[in-house]
Amino acid sequence: MPRPLIGISTYVEESTRYGVWDLPTSLVPAGYYELVQAAGGAAVLLPPDEPGAAAEVLSRVDGLVVAGGPDVDPVRYGAARDSRTGAPATVRDEWELALIAAALDSSMPVLGICRGMQALNVALGGTLIQHIDGHFDTPGATSWHPVRPVPGTRYAALVPEEADVPTYHHQAVDRLGRGLIASAHALDGTVEAIELPDPAGWVLGVQWHPERDKDTRVMASLIEAAAVHAMVPVS
Template identity: 65%
Template structure:
């Protein structure tokens, strides 16, 4: 059986390698490893014009929206907090268009950290622009427990409380239309969201690619394989 093709979004940043120092499409190697461990093939999806999103989504079996920069507050009608990072407008444009295309086509979708926040914003939700206690130190993942909400998609994949690697200072505030919270941190922070309907669309606030628990991505790959058969 052909392995499902999983598209993963990338950073767009300046990078150095060899003799070169120039803009580059970047993706931490943990993401491809994570998808491969889940049984999928990986396609990197660097930022493109939003008009290309539907055609790109039509070529993949599932979509992973990777972590990264803070979502620009104007996207959810807010003024920027001084602690909000600089915008990544090209990524915001591209990834919001990809999310819209995935939701419209029923393509399985996993949002990681920023990706979860973008899913919420795409559906009309808002974000808390700063909270403490969800990073280890600068450049160091934190670790804290999250508790699933019984009866949700997330709980069907990870039914017990689990320690997760985390690195974020923003989080979901008001849920977007059609989304339900499916996991919480001990401080009440929403740690996972999903669509309240049969479509496979899940966002997690932590970084599962940084850990060794592959149950979420295996669920994504299974959903991608089933969607590919239906197509």
């Protein structure tokens, strides 16, 4: 059997140096596709496209990972911009929200990572806390802190113990989106994982960065779900 093919959202950096070239580049940190590969899947990168193309693009893959990155524009959840919120990433917001919507429409397995978890919550009508003191660390550095699973959730079934995770964020989930439940918390109560419970399909978001860890349990579960999704006939 071929490995399930997992699409990973990418983003555009307007100025990237390659030898004598300095060009706009669509990219994602290597840890994302390396984690997919380590967990038994094959990875393909999904550069920004017209939002209307999301369903067509996802028809070629078996699962979706929405990567981390800058703040989701608060206009997406009807909030005024906090002075500490980053500049809008309009193209990225449009593309990733369209990918999430298309994936949910087709019951495709979805894993949102950091910003990806926040985008998942926003896509389902939830809101975000735009700044939490103590969750924004030295720029370019990753901190580790424990998260506690919520008993009875999918995440708790995968990672039943309190676990230290690599994290770098200053925003967090506020009001949960439609159907979502919290499935892990930081010790201060911050929501650290969200999910759609069965039978809604495999949909999970984590606030931390598993691509910077060696724990493949969450990604391996996504890939198992993607293998099942690949065998379902397209209606």
